[in-house]
Amino acid sequence: MLSPITPRVEAAQAYDRSIEFLPKRTISYRTTAVEAKSPDRAGVFLHGLGGSSLNWTDLMLTLDTQLTGYAVDLPGFGMSPPPRDGDYTPSGHARAVAEFILAKGLGPVDLFGNSLGGAIALQLAARKPELVRSLTLISPALPSLYATKGNVHLPAIAIPGIGEKLIPKYFQSSAQDRVQATIDGCTAHPDQFSHIRMAEAVQEAEERDHFTYNTEAFLGSLRGLFKTNTDLRGARRPWKLAERVSAPTLGIYGRDDVLVNAKMAHRLTKKFPNAHVVVLPDTGHMAQAEHPEFVKAAWDRFLF
Numbered sequence: 001m002l003s004p005i006t007p008r009v010e011a012a013q014a015y016d017r018s019i020e021f022l023p024k025r026t027i028s029y030r031t032t033a034v035e036a037k038s039p040d041r042a043g044v045f046l047h048g049l050g051g052s053s054l055n056w057t058d059l060m061l062t063l064d065t066q067l068t069g070y071a072v073d074l075p076g077f078g079m080s081p082p083p084r085d086g087d088y089t090p091s092g093h094a095r096a097v098a099e100f101i102l103a104k105g106l107g108p109v110d111l112f113g114n115s116l117g118g119a120i121a122l123q124l125a126a127r128k129p130e131l132v133r134s135l136t137l138i139s140p141a142l143p144s145l146y147a148t149k150g151n152v153h154l155p156a157i158a159i160p161g162i163g164e165k166l167i168p169k170y171f172q173s174s175a176q177d178r179v180q181a182t183i184d185g186c187t188a189h190p191d192q193f194s195h196i197r198m199a200e201a202v203q204e205a206e207e208r209d210h211f212t213y214n215t216e217a218f219l220g221s222l223r224g225l226f227k228t229n230t231d232l233r234g235a236r237r238p239w240k241l242a243e244r245v246s247a248p249t250l251g252i253y254g255r256d257d258v259l260v261n262a263k264m265a266h267r268l269t270k271k272f273p274n275a276h277v278v279v280l281p282d283t284g285h286m287a288q289a290e291h292p293e294f295v296k297a298a299w300d301r302f303l304f
Contacts, residue, residue: 009292011061014054014200015071017079020103027100028079029053032060032069041133042106043067046097048115048141048286049221050182052078054200055114059292066304067110072100074120076217078204088220090116090228091236094123101131108133110303111247114288115141115260116225119238125249126241134303135249137268138295139260139285142238143229146261158223167215175205186285188256197289242271249275250302252295254283276302 015030030053032038043063045056053071060069073080074093083092097120101107111132113121118140125132157163170178179201183190208214231237249272253262265277278298280287288295 009058009062010194010196011057013196014057015060015069017053019079020100022099022103024085024099025075025083025096026081027075027096028073029100030057030060030071032064032067038068039064039066041067041110042104043069043110043112044097044101044106045069045071045288046093046111046113046117046120047071047074047077048117049225050077050218051114051117052201052204054078054197054204055286055289056112057197057200058194059112059288059295062292062296063299070100070104070106070109072097074117074221076213076221079207082213082217086220087224088217089224090119091123091127092224093120093221094127097124098128098131107131110134110136112136112138112288113140114138114286116221118142119225119228122238122241122245125247126236126244129244129246132247135245135247136252136295136299136303137249138252138287139254139257140251140268141225141229141260142242142264142268144261144264146263148258148261151259154222155226158219158226163219163222164215167218171209171214175202175209179205185258187290188254188282188284189290193290239267239271242268243273245272245274247274248303250298251275251277252287252298253277253279254285254287254290255279255281256283257285259285 020027047055053073056071075083075096111121118137125135183193251268253265255262262279269275269277283290
């Protein structure tokens with residue numbers, strides 16, 4: 001059982017943004033850290049494709065007495081500039097996160113990943129096990145045999161030439177419309193989504209509108225994910241890497257997710273050596289934003 005469940009938590013505002021200058025990259029992040037008052041145990045949170053550190057605000061608040069949270073903007077997203085080496089693959093993003101963890105002296109961390117962030121978290125947990133205490137995967141974008149109505153268009157967008165024509169047109173629509181479309185596609189009940197989180201996402205989208213690398217970051221990460229997930233024989237293909245993960249793992253899926261089929265929960269329990277899975281009703285692709293209290297309850301039950 002996942003009880004007792006706390007009431008729905010909504011932070012009054014997003015956590016302030018900070019910048020970490022690393023030798024090979026610059027990382028923007030948001031943290032719950034308060035000098036002399038924060039827990040010693042650290043959590044690192046990785047967003048999905050097109051998302052940012054804002055996606056984790058309410059979950060970080062629910063966990064702030066247990067973890068000092070660090071939600072990063074992956075290279076090319078949020079306010080983090082693109083990677084200097086141009087590597088947008090999950091393994092490339094994982095290297096950036098590993099460098100951040102080491103620079104901040106955080107490891108081993110409780111690692112959280114949503115969608116693309118879940119694919120990145122897997123790469124980090126398998127390749128750098130000394131940096132990961134526990135692994136929480138929320139609707140992770142891992143290889144699947146199940147097509148869903150929400151992701152059938154993504155392979156077409158990833159085709160060279162087509163994405164370069166379609167994505168700039170998408171960015172021509174208003175920030176309000178783009179954010180609303182994301183909420184509509186990623187949540188089970190868009191009308192119940194936090195108005196505060198919505199306004200913050202719109203403001204950030206407007207701030208990013210003048211960036212020249214938005215299309216490059218989106219397509220590079222999408223193509224990098226597809227390349228990784230279509231590797232059927234490599235020693236480092238995702239489900240093979242899952243077998244190497246030593247950290248206790250929690251998989252959280254939304255029953256109403258139109259991007260990642262909840263049926264994948266069964267495969268996760270089979271491939272990860274030490275895994276538990278929770279499938280949440282009335283939940284879409286972003287359980288941490290829709291029902292942070294349920295995600296916290298599952299994390300408390302299985303990993304804390």
